[in-house]
Amino acid sequence: MIVLNSSDGATFEVEESVAVQSQTIKHMIEDNCADTSIPLPNVNGVTLARVLEYIKKHAEAKDDEEGLKSFDAEFVKVDQASLFEIILAANYLDIKGLLDLTCQTVADQIKDLTVEEVRAIFNIMNDFTPEEEAKLRNDHAWAFE
Amino acid sequence: MEQSRYLPEGIIHRILRFLGATDQARVCVLSKDWLHAWQTCPALTFSDQPLRCLFQQALGRGDEECEKYCRQGRLKFQDHVKRALLNYKGEHIQELTLDIYHIGDEDSAATLDKLLEIAMEKGVKQLKLLIHTYHCIKNSAEYYYVLPISILRAHSLTDLEIERCRFPACNQLFNGGKFLVFNNIKSLSLTCVYIEDEKFQLLLSACPLIHNLDVKLCEGLTRIKVVNLPRLKKLDMRHEIRKSLIFAVDAPSLESLSISYFGRTWSVLQLPASQNLRELMLFNTYITNAFFNDWTSLFPRLEILGLKHCHGFQNINLRSHSLKHIRFSFTAESLVELDAPNIIDMKIRVSAETMQKVSFKGALPRQCVSDLCIIPCYWSSIDVSWFMKLNELLSNLNPSKISLRICCASPLSKHASFEGIPTFDAHPVDIEHLDLTESRADLPRYLTFLDGLFWACHPKHFVLHWLTPLAYLPVKIFFYKKFITDQRSRVFSNWTHTLSFWQHYLKKTEIHFYDTTGKKCGQQDYLHWQKVSKIILHLDWSASSNLWNAKIAEPLKRKSSSVKNSGYSG
Numbered sequence: 001m002i003v004l005n006s007s008d009g010a011t012f013e014v015e016e017s018v019a020v021q022s023q024t025i026k027h028m029i030e031d032n033c034a035d036t037s038i039p040l041p042n043v044n045g046v047t048l049a050r051v052l053e054y055i056k057k058h059a060e061a062k063d064d065e066e067g068l069k070s071f072d073a074e075f076v077k078v079d080q081a082s083l084f085e086i087i088l089a090a091n092y093l094d095i096k097g098l099l100d101l102t103c104q105t106v107a108d109q110i111k112d113l114t115v116e117e118v119r120a121i122f123n124i125m126n127d128f129t130p131e132e133e134a135k136l137r138n139d140h141a142w143a144f145e
Numbered sequence: 146m147e148q149s150r151y152l153p154e155g156i157i158h159r160i161l162r163f164l165g166a167t168d169q170a171r172v173c174v175l176s177k178d179w180l181h182a183w184q185t186c187p188a189l190t191f192s193d194q195p196l197r198c199l200f201q202q203a204l205g206r207g208d209e210e211c212e213k214y215c216r217q218g219r220l221k222f223q224d225h226v227k228r229a230l231l232n233y234k235g236e237h238i239q240e241l242t243l244d245i246y247h248i249g250d251e252d253s254a255a256t257l258d259k260l261l262e263i264a265m266e267k268g269v270k271q272l273k274l275l276i277h278t279y280h281c282i283k284n285s286a287e288y289y290y291v292l293p294i295s296i297l298r299a300h301s302l303t304d305l306e307i308e309r310c311r312f313p314a315c316n317q318l319f320n321g322g323k324f325l326v327f328n329n330i331k332s333l334s335l336t337c338v339y340i341e342d343e344k345f346q347l348l349l350s351a352c353p354l355i356h357n358l359d360v361k362l363c364e365g366l367t368r369i370k371v372v373n374l375p376r377l378k379k380l381d382m383r384h385e386i387r388k389s390l391i392f393a394v395d396a397p398s399l400e401s402l403s404i405s406y407f408g409r410t411w412s413v414l415q416l417p418a419s420q421n422l423r424e425l426m427l428f429n430t431y432i433t434n435a436f437f438n439d440w441t442s443l444f445p446r447l448e449i450l451g452l453k454h455c456h457g458f459q460n461i462n463l464r465s466h467s468l469k470h471i472r473f474s475f476t477a478e479s480l481v482e483l484d485a486p487n488i489i490d491m492k493i494r495v496s497a498e499t500m501q502k503v504s505f506k507g508a509l510p511r512q513c514v515s516d517l518c519i520i521p522c523y524w525s526s527i528d529v530s531w532f533m534k535l536n537e538l539l540s541n542l543n544p545s546k547i548s549l550r551i552c553c554a555s556p557l558s559k560h561a562s563f564e565g566i567p568t569f570d571a572h573p574v575d576i577e578h579l580d581l582t583e584s585r586a587d588l589p590r591y592l593t594f595l596d597g598l599f600w601a602c603h604p605k606h607f608v609l610h611w612l613t614p615l616a617y618l619p620v621k622i623f624f625y626k627k628f629i630t631d632q633r634s635r636v637f638s639n640w641t642h643t644l645s646f647w648q649h650y651l652k653k654t655e656i657h658f659y660d661t662t663g664k665k666c667g668q669q670d671y672l673h674w675q676k677v678s679k680i681i682l683h684l685d686w687s688a689s690s691n692l693w694n695a696k697i698a699e700p701l702k703r704k705s706s707s708v709k710n711s712g713y714s715g
Contacts, residue, residue: 084152091156099159107163115174124176136174142196142222143170 002029003037004052010045011037014052018059023094042092047085050078054098076105080121157182166192166244170225185235192244193222197277200246219246223256230263237268237301244275247309249288262295271304272296278309286311286339286364297327306334306359312344327351334359341365349374356398371396382407397421404430418443426451426472437463475501482506490514491545497527500534504541513545520552527594536601539574548578549602575650579604583611603650610657 002019004012020026028038040048054075061067076083083102090098110118119126128136137144157179161169169190173180183189196218203211226243241264247253264272276290289311296302297313305327327333330352340348340363349355349371356376360369361383368391371380377396383405384390390407400421405428422444432455440447441464450465451472464484473481474494484506490513495501497519509515517538539547579602583591 087152087156091153099156103156103159104163106160107168110160110164110172111168115171118172119175124179126175127177128174133174136180139225139228140170140173142193142218142225143167 004048005037005039006043006045006048007041008045010048012048012052014056015059018055021055021058021095021097023096025093040093043089044085047082047089050075050082050086051089051093051095051098055095058097072101076102080123084122151178154178154182154185158186158188161186162188164190166190166242167195181234184229184233187235187237187239189229189238189240190242190244191222191226191229192242193219193246194244196222197246223260226260227263230260230267233267237270238264239269240271240273241269242273242275244273244277246277247288247290249278254290257290258293258295261293265295265299265301268301269299270301272302273306274308274310276307276309289339300329302327303329304332305330306332306336307338308336309338311339312348315344315347328354330355332357334361335363336361338363339365342368346370367391369393400424402426404428407431420446422447424449424451427453427455429454429456431455431457434458434460434462437461440465473503475499486510488513488545490516491542492516492518494518494520495538496520497531497551500531500538502534502541503538509542509545511544511546515542515545515547516550517542517547518550518552527597529597532597532601535598536572536574539576539602540572543574547574547576547602548580549576549604550580550582551598552582573600574602576602576604578606578608580608581610583609605650605652607651607654608657609655610659612659 001013002016002025004014004019004025006012016029020029025038043051057071058068061071078086083105087099087102087106090102106122109121113121118124126133161172161183164172169183169186173183196215199211200215200219202208203215230238243260243264245257247257261274274296278288289309291313292307292310294313296305327348328351331354333352333355334357336359342365345363345366349358350373353374354376355374356378358371358374358377358379359381360366361381362385364385366384367389369382370392371377371394374396375398377399379401380394380396380399381401381403382392384407392404392407394402395417397419398421399419401424402422403424403426405426407430423446425444425447426449428451432452436458444465444467446467447465448467449470449472450468453472453474454476456477459479461479461481461483463482466485466487468483468485469487469489471483471485471488471491471493473492475481476496476499478499479501481501481503482505483503486507488509493503493515495503495517500519519535539549579598
């Protein structure tokens with residue numbers, strides 16, 4: 001069993017065979033940095049719990065394609081802020097499947113929204129001057145029709 | 146609102162990969178970070194698809210205004226691509242996809258040449274060049290875009306996928322006696338590319354590192370020899386069915402071979418023994434009975450075999466100890482005998498009209514999972530002998546875990562000629578899963594059909610997809626009667642135990658209802674029936690189990706004798 005410590009002091013136990021889905025953790029174990037527990041200063045407790053839920057499910061039900069698909073679909077039904085936290089955690093922990101799943105989800109959302117809506121929902125600050133933005137839109141005009 | 150945490154550029158690159166060309170261009174406007182991410186993104190896609198549709202409609206209508214608008218739009222698009230490539234800030238572009246319309250004139254070709262030159266300077270590794278032409282006439286190859294030398298010379302290129310292009314003249318492929326082309330290509334995919342035999346062979350000889358080759362619908366090819374490619378692992382060929390073709394392959398490292406649409410006129414010069422071949426897929430291809438001779442020595446490591454809609458054979462006798470996965474789909478009348486003791490899973494599709502016979506030498510392993518799908522074309526072929534053939538097919542698949550799916554293309558015809566189920570005893574096969582799709586069926590007729598099915602097999606799990614909208618209540622009532630209160634066992638008194646037994650095996654039933662758009666809008670599970678079934682199980686099991694076991698004791702003999710005795714002529 002491996003013990004993981006989140007940034008806000010929460011501890012989680014998980015089996016090594018499950019934890020190594022994270023390349024970061026896998027390398028830490030291989031390099032013997034994991035004596036008592038592994039500190040993960042970039043991931044908070046709530047997010048770490050969710051990530052562990054994902055990797056546990058994917059370790060258990062490895063061959064059940066249908067089941068995993070529906071699990072994944074439900075898993076990403078979270079608010080924006082949490083989704084971004086999970087993306088960052090998956091990136092830090094280097095879990096390819098989770099990273100692809102969450103990025104695909106963001107991409108799917110972007111497809112259905114206008115630029116203003118994307119900015120609003122993803123909290124992206126528009127740092128272009130009106131002239132710069134107008135010029136860009138003009139250059140990419142064919143995409144906005 | 147809280148500022149959400151900053152997304153690092155690497156993640157924005159990942160997100161951009163999942164976006165199409167239009168969305169990639171749109172998100173540049175979000176913020177400077179996103180613009181910069183796009184300018185350094187290793188995977189870029191450019192597509193003028195929305196303009197294409199508009200342009201084709203305009204040309205079709207003769208709408209000059211719209212045409213002009215599209216032409217201007219295309220010029221703007223080309224400028225945009227050029228600028229994007231020139232201003233690329235990353236180290237080099239890993240993957241570039243250009244999904245572009247090419248009119249077929251010189252200007253258009255020159256612009257495209259320039260774009261590709263710039264792209265190759267940026268060190269593109271994987272290029273997808275998908276050209277669309279308006280001239281959908283037979284000799285449209287004349288209008289195909291001729292690949293520029295810049296692509297052929299590019300050292301960085303390892304993966305190339307092209308559609309609707311042609312290769313330049315042979316003399317341009319050489320420079321001072323040495324090949325100009327493709328030295329580092331590992332993966333080559335040609336779709337609707339015009340290339341003659343000689344050029345094709347030259348091309349292949351110039352790619353010693355190639356491990357993946359796809360050749361689809363390429364005009365100009367009459368003879369394909371895939372030889373001297375020591376690293377080739379995957380070969381996918383699709384030809385035009387009416388054209389003749391001579392095909393030879395000798396690639397010792399080949400692991401996966403897929404052949405589609407090789408019509409009656411193809412002849413195989415060589416499909417030699419291969420130690421490494423793991424996967425063989427034949428689709429809509431002409432093969433003879435002799436094709437399957439001697440496979441244990443020819444392909445000792447073959448694990449996956451797919452035979453879909455192939456024709457020309459009547460009788461397959463196949464022996465292979467390495468075979469693990471089978472994907473068969475039959476349309477013509479045929480008889481298949483397999484000796485494959487290590488099979489793990491099978492997907493077999495037969496047509497209801499012909500009910501091809503598939504049999505196995507020796508019993509299948511228990512862990513094997515079989516998926517049998519029956520596609521009826523015309524319900525008029527369903528009669529008593531049909532159920533017998535179904536029963537035979539299922540018993541051949543015993544004792545693997547069988548799932549049976551029957552999909553109705555058309556409603557159960559009033560002219561379906563079965564009057565009822567066979568009047569002699571059955572040996573229904575235990576199957577895991579029975580999945581039916583039905584629309585607009587006449588309910589009482591369907592009842593008889595179900596009786597026939599339950600005569601042929603005992604499913605544990607029954608699922609029905611009811612496609613007729615607005616018929617929920619009658620259907621629900623109907624099936625409630627069938628599953629819970631069916632008293633039909635009293636009618637066929639000479640074998641009551643057989644009919645009532647199907648209810649014992651059934652553990653779960655589901656009926657899914659769909660609305661007019663095909664979306665699922667309801668489900669009926671006969672859950673409380675399960676409790677009832679348990680009681681029935683309890684009561685009848687000890688009473689008639691002995692009788693049931695006695696019946697199973699001599700299955701084959703009884704079956705044949707009962708056919709004779711019943712006087713049934715089917």
